[in-house]
Amino acid sequence: MTTLTVAKAVRADRRRRTTRTAVVTGGLTLVVFALFVVTMMVGSFRLTAAEVLGSLLGTIDDPSLDFVVLGLRLPTAATGLAVGLALGASGTIFQHLLRNPLASPDFVGMSSGASLAAVSGIVFLQVGGLAVAGLALGGAVIAALLMYLLAWKDGVSGYRFILIGIGVAAFFDGLIGFVLTRAQLFEARQAMHWLTGSVGQANPTELRLLLGALVVLLPVAMMLQRQLRMLELGDDAARGLGVSAELSRAGLLATSVVLLALAVAAAGPIVFVALVAGPIANRLLGPATGGIAPAALVGAAVLLTSDLVAVHLLPTPLPTGVVTGAVGAPYLLWLLATTNRQGTGG
Amino acid sequence: MTRLRAEGLSLGYDDATVVTNLDVTVLDRKVTAIVGANACGKSTLLRGMARLLKPRKGAVYLDDRPMAELSTLEVAKVLGLLPQTPVAPDGITVADLVGRGRYPHQGWFRRWTERDHEAVTLALAATDTADLIDRPLRGLSGGQRQRVWVAMALAQDTDLLLLDEPTTYLDINHQVELLRLLRKLNGEQGKTIVAVLHDLNLASRYCDHIIAMSDGAIVAEGTPQEVITAELVEKVFGLACVIVTDPVAGTPIVVPSE
Structure with a gap:
């Protein structure tokens, strides 16, 4: 090949990849926006998309419509959107940092830490609402710090972190079981409901906190994506390319932990969304392309869809976590089966 | 200097x-x-x-x-570096990997420039890997793969x-x-x-x-x-040997003695 044809091929390949990323990101944005609107259309009485948009944009002046859309349905829809974005971004950062599709933060102990703190609060302190969210937030952050300390040895390496994370998760889950056995019936029921995870349970303060964090942290995560792509090549290669490996990794981990902790605090430990969002985005983007924004959008799409199914399609409304669990578990089995066959589990 | x-x-x-x-x-x-x-x-x-x-x-x-x-x-x-065991993300293509060598020349906002194109093109041409650009690294032979890693280091320019x-x-x-x-x-x-x-x-x-x-x-x-002598090989590797001359290039060759 002459240098000219090589240059052309390189350019074409580059263009193909950037176009694909742009198309996928644009498409996902449209899908998420559509789901967001549909979430506000359905309910005890149906609205049209025009009515929802009119109320959102303030072009239709109808107090009863505003009450339904802005007062009742917007908070739930916005929670679904925000929690999905946060879980998707958090999950894909972890999976890329640890180079393992199993390394979703809800697998490596953080959701369990949040749950233990929240359930303890519900059962022993009889607290509710914002206090539970605060405890969950603290629990997730403490679990993350604990794991970072336990798994730390000349930096965090993938498999070690995952195995310790699974150990920590099992430990916390055991304690949650213990706490539940000590609970009165009412508190136990409340705790179980929280543990299943549902976007309907967020209160306005939690939502505002999560939205605020997203506005700051999603751009931060997207800025750190360049460093993340280098860290994937191994620490030595990343350093050789001029990345401050420890600093970038700490920044990425912190971003990911805070996003996950706030999402869990707002909606409870909704399982599998963080696990599936990254791999689905990767399928759409093409292998190893990676993208925090597309993964966040997939997370939002999965969560909004699950919530629509859970609340409106099933004969009795269920918590969102039931649906994500039912869809996510078979995916996990498939993932375990195929990664082992390819020998790429770590 | x-x-x-x-x-x-x-x-x-x-x-x-x-x-x-x-x-x-x-x-x-x-x-x-x-x-x-x-x-x-x-x-x-x-x-x-x-x-x-x-x-x-x-x-x-x-x-x-x-x-x-x-x-x-x-x-x-x-200064570019090719580590002993670099890791390739699952399914990464040759062009993607070689392009990552441009990292130190890109800023937070300045993304992909003509200079980047040129460096990647030259790196691929020098290592004879240009016809592999859309292939996944995993599917290549060991020799090809190593050439691609060198291409990434070269793209670093x-x-x-x-x-x-x-x-x-x-x-x-x-x-x-x-x-x-x-x-x-x-x-x-x-x-x-x-x-x-x-x-x-x-x-x-x-x-x-x-x-x-x-x-x-x-x-x-x-x-x-100067360096490759029977004494040195004995001292460094603990191997008794004879040094002969490479018939093609005239450089020393180590032959283990009995």
């Missing part, structure tokens, strides 16, 4: 010091091989020179400035290039192919190259300068003819 040198360098991991008090001068525009028995500290020295390991004592100087004072990004624009055991796991043909590539890069682009190598015969044949290490110290240094 030398661009890369170390003075009184001591390096180690955890509580073990691996190399002590080394003075190393890397010859500009030459191909240097670091050789030595397993665990003699040759990879450690290379990692130290590439600022992957912080010196216990002494310092590494790049263009006469202590490397510790330079930002890692500044260093990456001058640095005057100095350090390679940690680049020929390990390659068959003889691919080893020769890779060393010829390094020679070519040195000849055509004037790159200064340092590689940790295992095969003394290939190191003699394709390198200008050899640094022989034993137990964390440099025991001999010079041209292959």
Whole structure:
């Protein structure tokens, strides 16, 4: 090949990849926006998309419509959107940092830490609402710090972190079981409901906190994506390319932990969304392309869809976590089966 | 004038010091091989020179400035590195991987420029990997894969290039192919190259300068003819041998004696 044809091929390949990323990101944005609107259309009485948009944009002046859309349905829809974005971004950062599709933060102990703190609060302190969210937030952050300390040895390496994370998760889950056995019936029921995870349970303060964090942290995560792509090549290669490996990794981990902790605090430990969002985005983007924004959008799409199914399609409304669990578990089995066959589990 | 040198360098991991008090001068525009028995500290020295390991004592100087004072990004624009075991993300394509070598030249907002295109194109052409650009790395042969990693390091567009055991796991043909590539890069682009190598015969044949290490110290240094002697091989590797002359290139060849 002459240098000219090589240059052309390189350019074409580059263009193909950037176009694909742009198309996928644009498409996902449209899908998420559509789901967001549909979430506000359905309910005890149906609205049209025009009515929802009119109320959102303030072009239709109808107090009863505003009450339904802005007062009742917007908070739930916005929670679904925000929690999905946060879980998707958090999950894909972890999976890329640890180079393992199993390394979703809800697998490596953080959701369990949040749950233990929240359930303890519900059962022993009889607290509710914002206090539970605060405890969950603290629990997730403490679990993350604990794991970072336990798994730390000349930096965090993938498999070690995952195995310790699974150990920590099992430990916390055991304690949650213990706490539940000590609970009165009412508190136990409340705790179980929280543990299943549902976007309907967020209160306005939690939502505002999560939205605020997203506005700051999603751009931060997207800025750190360049460093993340280098860290994937191994620490030595990343350093050789001029990345401050420890600093970038700490920044990425912190971003990911805070996003996950706030999402869990707002909606409870909704399982599998963080696990599936990254791999689905990767399928759409093409292998190893990676993208925090597309993964966040997939997370939002999965969560909004699950919530629509859970609340409106099933004969009795269920918590969102039931649906994500039912869809996510078979995916996990498939993932375990195929990664082992390819020998790429770590 | 030398661009890369170390003075009184001591390096180690955890509580073990691996190399002590080394003075190393890397010859500009030459191909240097670091050789030595397993665990003699040759990879450690290379990692130290590439600022992957912080010196216990002494310092590494790049263009006469202590490397510790330079930002890692500044260093990456001058000095490229191919680690011993780089990791490729699942399914990554050749073009994607080689393009990542441009990282040190891109800013937060300045993304992909003509200069990047040019560097990637040249790197692919030099390593003869241009027809592989849309192939996943996993599907390539060991030799092709190693050439792609070299292409990534080349895309970084640095005057100095350090390679940690680049020929390990390659068959003889691919080893020769890779060393010829390094020679070519040195000849055509004037790159200064340092590689940790295992095969003394290939190191003699394709390198200008050899640094022989034993137990964390440099025991001999010079041209292959000066360094590769029966006494040295006995001392460094504990192998009794006879040195004969390569019939093609006239370089020394190690033949184990009875």
